[in-house]
Amino acid sequence: MSVAALEGPPAAVVSGANRGLGLELCRQLRQRGWRVFALCRSSSAELDALSTPPAGATNQQQADGESGGSLTVVQGIDVSSDGCVALLQAALAGVPVGLLIANAGILGVDSLAELDTAAIRSQLALITSKMGSIAATREGGKAGSAGYR
Numbered sequence: 001m002s003v004a005a006l007e008g009p010p011a012a013v014v015s016g017a018n019r020g021l022g023l024e025l026c027r028q029l030r031q032r033g034w035r036v037f038a039l040c041r042s043s044s045a046e047l048d049a050l051s052t053p054p055a056g057a058t059n060q061q062q063a064d065g066e067s068g069g070s071l072t073v074v075q076g077i078d079v080s081s082d083g084c085v086a087l088l089q090a091a092l093a094g095v096p097v098g099l100l101i102a103n104a105g106i107l108g109v110d111s112l113a114e115l116d117t118a119a120i121r122s123q124l125a126l127i128t129s130k131m132g133s134i135a136a137t138r139e140g141g142k143a144g145s146a147g148y149r
Contacts, residue, residue, distance in 0.1 A: 009069060011035045011095050015079060016104030018044040025101055026050055030069040037091060039077040039104070047073055079104045 012029045016022035017038035023046055026038045030050060038047055051071045074091040077084045079102075105120070 009033050009035045010098040011037065011092075012099040012101065013037045013039060013092070013097050014101045014103055015039040015077065017073075018042065018047045022101075022103040023047055023050075025103065026071060029099075030071045033069045034099070035069060035095075036071040037095070037097075038071055038073045039088070040073070040075060041078050043073050043075055047071075077104075 010033075012034045014022050014025050014029070014036060017026050018040035022038075022040075023044070026036050026047065027050055029036045038051070040047065051073050053070070072091070074088065076087050
């Protein structure tokens with residue numbers, strides 16, 4: 001890992017970042033100076049707008065976190081598939097991750113009446129395990145903070 005990577009702003013990885021809670025977490029982290037990696041299957045207009053540097057910010061200011069942090073969208077991440085691991089590893093190569101938020105989920109019902117809380121707990125455990133394993137493996141077992149909703 002390069003010294004430059006360690007000297008930059010802290011890095012946060014947020015899955016399920018293209019809408020809802022994930023999108024807002026990305027917005028808040030970026031405003032607080034974090035270097036955010038927003039993971040999603042496909043981006044949204046709102047997420048793309050967050051990845052644009054603020055008006056007047058130079059590339060160096062954005063890289064240094066002086067413009068309120070930065071946001072990189074990583075598309076093609078599907079937490080139900082192991083096929084995205086290589087894509088995620090390439091996107092995070094050399095970046096020390098200080099915060100991992102496993103926000104993505106798989107919900108197959110549209111009604112709260114049909115909601116199976118045991119299935120949701122199982123999905124959260126699977127997603128958190130996958131994301132945590134990727135971070136721990138990539139950093140040689142030296143992962144930062146991990147959280148899930």
